[in-house]
Amino acid sequence: MQSQIFMKNAGAISWSDVDSGEAALISRCVAGDDLACSELVATHQRTVFNLALHLLGDRDEALDVSQEVFLRVFRTLSHFRGQSALRTWIYRIVVNQVRNRQRWWRRRRRADLVSLDDHIERCGDLEATREVPPDRLLASKETAAHIWQAMERLPFDQRTALVLREIDGLRYEEMAFTLNVAVGTVKSRLTRARQALREELLGIRS
Amino acid sequence: MIPYLGCDAARELLHEFVDGELPTAEQVALESHLRWCRVCAARVEDMQIIGASLRVTSCAIRAADSDECLESLQSDVLTRISTEREQSFTVQLRDMCTDLHFFWPAVGATIAVAACLCAAVAVFSVTGDERPDSLAGMIEMLANPGSDENPMRLDGGMVAPPRALNGAGLDSIPGDEAVFALAAVVTREGRVANYEVLLSERASVRRHDTAVEDDDVSSVVNAVKQSRFSPAQAVDGVPVAVNMVWLLARTTVKAPVKASARALVEPTPLPARLAPLVAPPPDEANKPGSPSTSAATIPSTTA
Numbered sequence A: 001m002q003s004q005i006f007m008k009n010a011g012a013i014s015w016s017d018v019d020s021g022e023a024a025l026i027s028r029c030v031a032g033d034d035l036a037c038s039e040l041v042a043t044h045q046r047t048v049f050n051l052a053l054h055l056l057g058d059r060d061e062a063l064d065v066s067q068e069v070f071l072r073v074f075r076t077l078s079h080f081r082g083q084s085a086l087r088t089w090i091y092r093i094v095v096n097q098v099r100n101r102q103r104w105w106r107r108r109r110r111a112d113l114v115s116l117d118d119h120i121e122r123c124g125d126l127e128a129t130r131e132v133p134p135d136r137l138l139a140s141k142e143t144a145a146h147i148w149q150a151m152e153r154l155p156f157d158q159r160t161a162l163v164l165r166e167i168d169g170l171r172y173e174e175m176a177f178t179l180n181v182a183v184g185t186v187k188s189r190l191t192r193a194r195q196a197l198r199e200e201l202l203g204i205r206s
Numbered sequence B: 001m002i003p004y005l006g007c008d009a010a011r012e013l014l015h016e017f018v019d020g021e022l023p024t025a026e027q028v029a030l031e032s033h034l035r036w037c038r039v040c041a042a043r044v045e046d047m048q049i050i051g052a053s054l055r056v057t058s059c060a061i062r063a064a065d066s067d068e069c070l071e072s073l074q075s076d077v078l079t080r081i082s083t084e085r086e087q088s089f090t091v092q093l094r095d096m097c098t099d100l101h102f103f104w105p106a107v108g109a110t111i112a113v114a115a116c117l118c119a120a121v122a123v124f125s126v127t128g129d130e131r132p133d134s135l136a137g138m139i140e141m142l143a144n145p146g147s148d149e150n151p152m153r154l155d156g157g158m159v160a161p162p163r164a165l166n167g168a169g170l171d172s173i174p175g176d177e178a179v180f181a182l183a184a185v186v187t188r189e190g191r192v193a194n195y196e197v198l199l200s201e202r203a204s205v206r207r208h209d210t211a212v213e214d215d216d217v218s219s220v221v222n223a224v225k226q227s228r229f230s231p232a233q234a235v236d237g238v239p240v241a242v243n244m245v246w247l248l249a250r251t252t253v254k255a256p257v258k259a260s261a262r263a264l265v266e267p268t269p270l271p272a273r274l275a276p277l278v279a280p281p282p283d284e285a286n287k288p289g290s291p292s293t294s295a296a297t298i299p300s301t302t303a
């Protein structure tokens, strides 16, 4: 019932990217249903927090930004027109919030990066099996840590593109919407980011 | 048949290949290239190592203690949302005040508006004080006959100012007979204004001492000046200012010789009492600028 009302309010706008369950959830959130809001946060909080954490490199800052992101989501949810999946729309808000914060917040070197190696060893089996056998890729855990540090030194736009692609697995179209740029721009940012990291990798090997 | 792909063309497609964004035909062609080109294959492998390294490190970072962080996130967000819904107006106002970009211009605009209002009020108050010799003042005066500035002619329909002028002023003048003609305006408030001595004459005393004569005139004028009248009233009962001409005279009538013994007791003539009468204005009183007159004659009285 609520879904029908919501679809009717949305008029002629295409909701092809939003499935009916998500549309119903959105409509309940807009109506002020606390349970629905709670469900929406629970569904997306991990994604939001991790992206903010990867881009900011600081846990407290990432948590702070995540709160702001969800407040922004609920403030503007009534304007969401299904032009993308809700997840992509939220990504866009995260990137904008982080970018705003980057302007005045000086990035701090993360202390826990030094102790990262232990975690890499533990997670290596879980994640790195996606495309290539891990034994060849993870020549050393130090290599992964170095690449990550090199990624953190990249310009914000390149870093964001790389994180969205490699960690969050967004497609070019989704990245273009999230970053509010053309697909061609997405490709060139990815290319430049990878070239910089590959030089880092070649430097480690030699 | 797989199309041949050169190294330069292949290099353009490597990133999209790694990201799985290539159309099928190009993907097949590139895979064919990678089978024999070690350079391009090495590039692809490096890109995959970079991606895998980032994913592994990301996993390590988020595995550290993100669950503890996320426990508070959900409840914090919901608390803030409900608070915001309850106080949405207050929040908006606070945001507006916090943002000094809006606050100070608003204060400045308010002060500017207040200053403009003050200036406007000042201009109106200055122009509101009408000068009597200005064109607007003259129009105002002409539009209001009966005002102190534009006294009316006393006609038959009006109630004349009642008599209140006594002859006391004449008492101090030596001699038996004296005649004064005075033109004046009786204002709406009943005061005498714009008086003018038209004639002063004393028949019985032939003094040519002008200083003494001036004293006589001023004593009469003072008596007139200090008099108070009920103001003249128009037909509708509204007090109006009118032009007046008074003729003040003192005469002495000698009693006949066969008069009673009483005349011997009081031979001195009594001071005249004023008896103003409304009468057609005498010709000599019709001066330009004071067209309306009323004459006051003094009947002589003796015992």
Ligand SMILES: [Zn+2]
Binding pocket: B006, B007, B008, B010, B011, B033, B037, B038, B039, B040, B041
């Ligand atoms: Zn090649």
